[in-house]
Amino acid sequence: MSGLKKIRTRISSVKNTEQITQAMKMVAAAKLRKAQERILNLRPYAENILSVMADVALSCNISHPLLMRKDKMQKVLLVVLTSDRGLCGGFNNNICRFAEDFYRSHDEYDLDFFFIGKKAKNYFQFRGVSPVDEMFQLDREISYPLAGKVAHQLMKNFSDGDYDGIYFVYNSFQSAISQKVVKEVFLPVDLSVAPLVRQEGFSKDLIFEVPPEELLEDLIEKHFTVQVYRCMCESVAAEYGARMSAMENATKNAQDIISNLTLTFNKMRQSSITTELIEVSSGAEAMKS
């Protein structure tokens, strides 16, 4: 009997776990939809700002501190985007491992870290790396003004000469079930992609209400802010996607375990009934003779 009872409690506990993972999956799916919408809404703005920038850049030549490429990269800031909470499959591990590999294989750089999300901080704490700056609760507070604040700080560091380059490492959102770890150079801004955007239907005699140099400076800063916001959005969306698929797998596993346990439970119950029947009938048989 004790074996049966054990299995029964086991089944009910697995059922509870299943309910929790199921609920977490639903929550992640709902949040994912919102995060995806955010990316879609940003896209037209990002594309348009790039094409306006291209138009202005084509009509005038300027140099700006954010465009300056140093011959030799010395000081590099690595911005690592992770989540605050776990239970999302390989999401955080992949990115931390990537960042660590980069850190170990680039001895020539004087590398500093900026962690967004608790997981990266915890991962690197064990390895004796402490960040110059950190930020938490991105998934709750994500907004364009917040990205603006981060971008402003980074631009200030860059123009002050604290860093020769600023790299971002984040999970890019491919689809609800797949994420890819990418590393992008955000500063210095690379304007060489801009002229490719606009080739035809462009008139060179633009009228400028403000001096084009000022305008382009402003546009470059805006472009950088948009880039920061975009990779924050992607990271958040990727986190929810990863959590959703991880929780779906967990739910499936729980269901498998439950069906196996139920099978064993039924078998054991059947065998105990059979034993009891045999006892009764053999007892009756003994009485007869």
Add this chain to the structure above:
Amino acid sequence: MKLTVVTPEKMILDSVVIQELLVPGIKGEMGILPGHAPLVSTLGSGLLKYRLSEEKEFGEIAVSWGYCEVQADKVVVLAESAETKAALDEQKVRKTLEGILGELENAQLSPEEIRKLRQEEQKQRTFLSLIRK
């Protein structure tokens, strides 16, 4: 002439065919009609008014800060914030505005912070002017 109005957080108008457009440029309001010469300008805070092809009434959007690019047959407005009347709530806007004015009374602000708050104040006032219409 096609008009597109986008902000980082949402798309307000997507290639809507219009007849006439008034934008709040940084140096004053600009009227744009089809066939306007190519132009790039910075925007201030104010009401953007557009008239659809078949209509007489102007549609209005409160926009704040950003850029406006006029090309041969299209106008792209990239605004930091843009709201239609339907999306605004008067009480909320008033509350935000009061909050900003309260902060401005604080004496220990850097010039940079004051400039930011003033911008924010102007944005909220633009919202109010749209609501009151």
